Amino acid sequence: xxxxxxxxxxxxxxxxxxxxxxxxxxxxxxxxxxxxxxxxxxxxxxxxxxxxxxxxxxxxxxxxxxxxxxxxxxxxxxxxxxxxxxxxxxxxxxxxxxxxxxxxxxxxxxxxxxxxxxxxxxxxxxxxxxxxxxxxxxxxxxxxxxxxxxxxxxxxxxxxxxxxxxxxxxxxxxxxxxxxxxxxxxxx
Numbered sequence: 001x002x003x004x005x006x007x008x009x010x011x012x013x014x015x016x017x018x019x020x021x022x023x024x025x026x027x028x029x030x031x032x033x034x035x036x037x038x039x040x041x042x043x044x045x046x047x048x049x050x051x052x053x054x055x056x057x058x059x060x061x062x063x064x065x066x067x068x069x070x071x072x073x074x075x076x077x078x079x080x081x082x083x084x085x086x087x088x089x090x091x092x093x094x095x096x097x098x099x100x101x102x103x104x105x106x107x108x109x110x111x112x113x114x115x116x117x118x119x120x121x122x123x124x125x126x127x128x129x130x131x132x133x134x135x136x137x138x139x140x141x142x143x144x145x146x147x148x149x150x151x152x153x154x155x156x157x158x159x160x161x162x163x164x165x166x167x168x169x170x171x172x173x174x175x176x177x178x179x180x181x182x183x184x185x186x187x188x
Contacts, residue, residue: 048074
């Protein structure tokens with residue numbers, strides 16, 4: 001039997017030009033079920049670059065299509081790192097991401113990645129960090145809301161200017177849970 005990474009590589013080559021295979025799995029977590037999607041990658045830990053991590057009911061959550069492949073083994077490394085995070089044993093993720101986005105969104109997401117574990121930032125602080133004017137706070141919020149990598153890219157660490165919890169694609173209860181896990185002030 002061929003190693004799984006070789007099988008995935010062969011499957012990608014068999015696809016028509018411009019199309020890539022989409023992999024997915026569901027995992028249990030303290031937040032409830034998580035849907036992980038990704039694409040095979042020779043450079044990613046575990047062989048899969050993560051395209052999204054979403055929760056049930058999330059507006060922007062992808063829906064696995066009939067041409068998608070359920071492959072729990074492809075996400076074993078991501079699942080291991082998530083389990084360590086939820087157990088309080090790890091503060092960051094060493095995974096490859098396969099997400100697109102506009103240049104502005106990518107800047108915002110890079111700024112999100114820089115918010116340390118256990119700390120919070122405001123939309124205004126993130127706007128300043130990327131060199132955007134104060135008036136761009138709503139656009140920053142839109143980019144954060146479009147983040148397809150809940151938990152992995154820490155949009156839960158962004159709070160309102162007054163310290164209050166503000167929107168979170170996974171729901172405010174999950175945001176509270178993540179901030180408590182990290183020992184960050186949960187806001188009002």
